[in-house]
Amino acid sequence: MTLTAPSSQGRTRQQSSPVGSTGTSISRWIEKASPYAAISPFLILFVLFNAYPLVYGAWLAFHSWDGISDPEFVGPQNFQRMFEDPTFWQATATTFIIFVGSVVPLLVLALLAAFIVSALRGVARAVVETFLMSPVVISIVAGALIFQALFNETYGLVNAALEAAGFEAVPWLSTPAGIKTVVILLVIWKNIGYFAVIFMAGLATVPKELIEAARLDGASSLTIVTNVVLPSMRPILIFCGLTASVGTFQTFAEPQVMVGSGGGAGSEGLTLMLYQFASSFQPGTLAGSPEFGYASAVGWVVFLILAVTSILGWLLTRRFGQKD
Amino acid sequence: MLAIPAKGQPGRAAALSAVSILSLAIVGLCAFPLYWLFILATQTTRQFFSSPPALLPGANLPANWDSVLQQTDILQAGLNSLVVTVAHVGLSILLSSMVGFTFAHYRFRYRNIAFALVLVTLIVPTGVLLVPQFQIYQQLGWAGTYWPLIIPGAASAFGVFWFRQYAEMTIPYEIVEASKIDGCGLFRTYWALGLPMLKPACAAFGVFTAIWTWNDYLWPLIIINDPARFTLPVALAQLSNPQGFTDYPSIMAGTALSVLPMLAVLVFARRHITASIAGGALKG
Numbered sequence: 001m002t003l004t005a006p007s008s009q010g011r012t013r014q015q016s017s018p019v020g021s022t023g024t025s026i027s028r029w030i031e032k033a034s035p036y037a038a039i040s041p042f043l044i045l046f047v048l049f050n051a052y053p054l055v056y057g058a059w060l061a062f063h064s065w066d067g068i069s070d071p072e073f074v075g076p077q078n079f080q081r082m083f084e085d086p087t088f089w090q091a092t093a094t095t096f097i098i099f100v101g102s103v104v105p106l107l108v109l110a111l112l113a114a115f116i117v118s119a120l121r122g123v124a125r126a127v128v129e130t131f132l133m134s135p136v137v138i139s140i141v142a143g144a145l146i147f148q149a150l151f152n153e154t155y156g157l158v159n160a161a162l163e164a165a166g167f168e169a170v171p172w173l174s175t176p177a178g179i180k181t182v183v184i185l186l187v188i189w190k191n192i193g194y195f196a197v198i199f200m201a202g203l204a205t206v207p208k209e210l211i212e213a214a215r216l217d218g219a220s221s222l223t224i225v226t227n228v229v230l231p232s233m234r235p236i237l238i239f240c241g242l243t244a245s246v247g248t249f250q251t252f253a254e255p256q257v258m259v260g261s262g263g264g265a266g267s268e269g270l271t272l273m274l275y276q277f278a279s280s281f282q283p284g285t286l287a288g289s290p291e292f293g294y295a296s297a298v299g300w301v302v303f304l305i306l307a308v309t310s311i312l313g314w315l316l317t318r319r320f321g322q323k324d
Numbered sequence: 325m326l327a328i329p330a331k332g333q334p335g336r337a338a339a340l341s342a343v344s345i346l347s348l349a350i351v352g353l354c355a356f357p358l359y360w361l362f363i364l365a366t367q368t369t370r371q372f373f374s375s376p377p378a379l380l381p382g383a384n385l386p387a388n389w390d391s392v393l394q395q396t397d398i399l400q401a402g403l404n405s406l407v408v409t410v411a412h413v414g415l416s417i418l419l420s421s422m423v424g425f426t427f428a429h430y431r432f433r434y435r436n437i438a439f440a441l442v443l444v445t446l447i448v449p450t451g452v453l454l455v456p457q458f459q460i461y462q463q464l465g466w467a468g469t470y471w472p473l474i475i476p477g478a479a480s481a482f483g484v485f486w487f488r489q490y491a492e493m494t495i496p497y498e499i500v501e502a503s504k505i506d507g508c509g510l511f512r513t514y515w516a517l518g519l520p521m522l523k524p525a526c527a528a529f530g531v532f533t534a535i536w537t538w539n540d541y542l543w544p545l546i547i548i549n550d551p552a553r554f555t556l557p558v559a560l561a562q563l564s565n566p567q568g569f570t571d572y573p574s575i576m577a578g579t580a581l582s583v584l585p586m587l588a589v590l591v592f593a594r595r596h597i598t599a600s601i602a603g604g605a606l607k608g
Binding site: 239 | 360427504
């Protein structure tokens with residue numbers, strides 16, 4: 001769609017238009033300024049709530065502040081303290097485990113679901129899609145409460161089923177491995193539908209001629225999938241990989257609701273986001289008074305880890321992509 | 325795509341059964357926790373403790389409901405959520421559509437730079453902005469109010485993308501140009517011409533944003549300290565009891581009520597939701 005600038009004919013019309021008797025210069029100035037006025041809400045909000053906080057946060061990271069008295073410059077002390085705090089490293093490890101343990105199963109299952117649901121039509125499709133998406137539209141708190149009940153050590157359904165099958169009850173929410181497992185399962189359950197929907201839309205964009213041609217050549221369905229469909233969907237796969245990574249890396253609500261802001265006994269469920277949250281907004285759980293400078297430093301570390309991971313991941317996909 | 329073979333073609337029966345079984349598996353896995361939620365909400369604590377656990381509805385819903393209302397005022401929280409959601413969605417539709425429309429149909433000198441800024445907001449994760457944004461809200465006097473939940477996210481990058489794409493595809497430039505020649509300024513063109521033509525996009529975006537706002541947990545948790553002003557997820561989270569022994573049926577009753585509105589939205593507006601999710605991703 002080409003945009004053509006107002007031609008001289010347009011300018012002439014404007015001279016005779018009823019837009020103000022003050023003449024063309026003011027009305028032309030208005031015409032030039034109005035796009036900026038129209039996008040100004042966005043620009044103002046962006047500067048105030050995105051750009052400025054980013055810089056402010058970086059500044060805060062080098063200060064110590066309890067929110068009441070003045071911030072005190074402490075240089076790299078926040079970072080030193082962070083790297084010397086075993087709880088920080090524990091939170092980092094937990095976060096990585098959750099990230100690694102949930103992203104791949106999540107995307108694989110979502111892709112599978114997308115293939116299956118794409119083969120459905122009509123009422124069947126509507127019904128299955130609705131069920132597929134129901135975990136997505138409920139709040140994360142609701143999901144966490146359900147899972148807290150499901151995996152309740154003594155009375156939860158999961159342990160009841162395990163015991164009925166002859167296994168031993170698993171202490172789900174009170175051991176390090178248990179908490180992480182439940183969080184991972186919750187993250188996967190909650191988000192399959194979201195990514196499945198994206199993949200379904202992506203599947204629909206694969207050129208049908210390519211699939212037809214491959215079928216005519218006698219390719220099996222599996223070959224079609226790996227050699228035609230998936231490469232076609234590369235941008236979407238990469239996008240979902242990034243989105244899922246950024247999301248799971250900032251896991252917060254799942255452990256916070258299920259085992260508390262401290263990450264449960266021994267902080268086994270503490271993620272980096274929870275660690276930051278506890279440092280600033282729930283000081284009783286980790287330190288004494290709120291430490292906004294420290295929390296800000298943690299936030300920046302999370303950001304940097306995410307940035308590095310994303311870039312690495314993107315480079316990896318480029319390397320694999322060059323094979324075909 | 326990888327469709328089931330048509331009638332009479334080989335492999336149809338096998339494909340049909342495979343797809344049916346797998347579909348049931350999907351439905352089962354996704355829906356079972358919710359099914360159990362509603363069952364549990366109608367049971368008594370004794371039934372919850374029984375083994376084998378009861379999988380059929382009980383008759384204890386009214387008692388559970390009374391019990392949960394004593395622990396946390398869910399109805400008030402629901403009302404609060406409604407207020408925040410309506411305000412935020414309304415403002416968001418207005419601002420995002422106006423900005424998106426402008427990017428789509430108006431040339432201006434710094435357009436590309438401005439759009440690059442939109443992209444930047446997508447890259448920055450919430451975690452790094454948590455503390456500084458909180459402090460800014462404090463300084464603005466917004467602590468404890470709903471303003472941080474309504475205003476900052478109103479011109480979202482997703483919204484701007486969404487409306488720009490929609491405006492480019494469905495509003496022909498000739499119409500906009502005709503309106504300019506007639507002497508209409510940008511705002512008038514947007515209000516009288518663009519916005520009505522963007523209605524379907526507003527619907528999809530509105531539904532998606534409404535769900536997201538209704539379910540938002542992190543910021544309401546941080547900002548609001550007065551229990552009377554809690555939004556629904558925050559009020560619900562008060563029911564969590566990590567220690568293990570607690571009145572689960574009543575918690576589930578509260579949870580069940582909290583998920584009903586969004587499930588209803590899903591049933592009635594499914595296509596809008598999937599359009600928003602997919603459209604946002606495919607353009608990303």
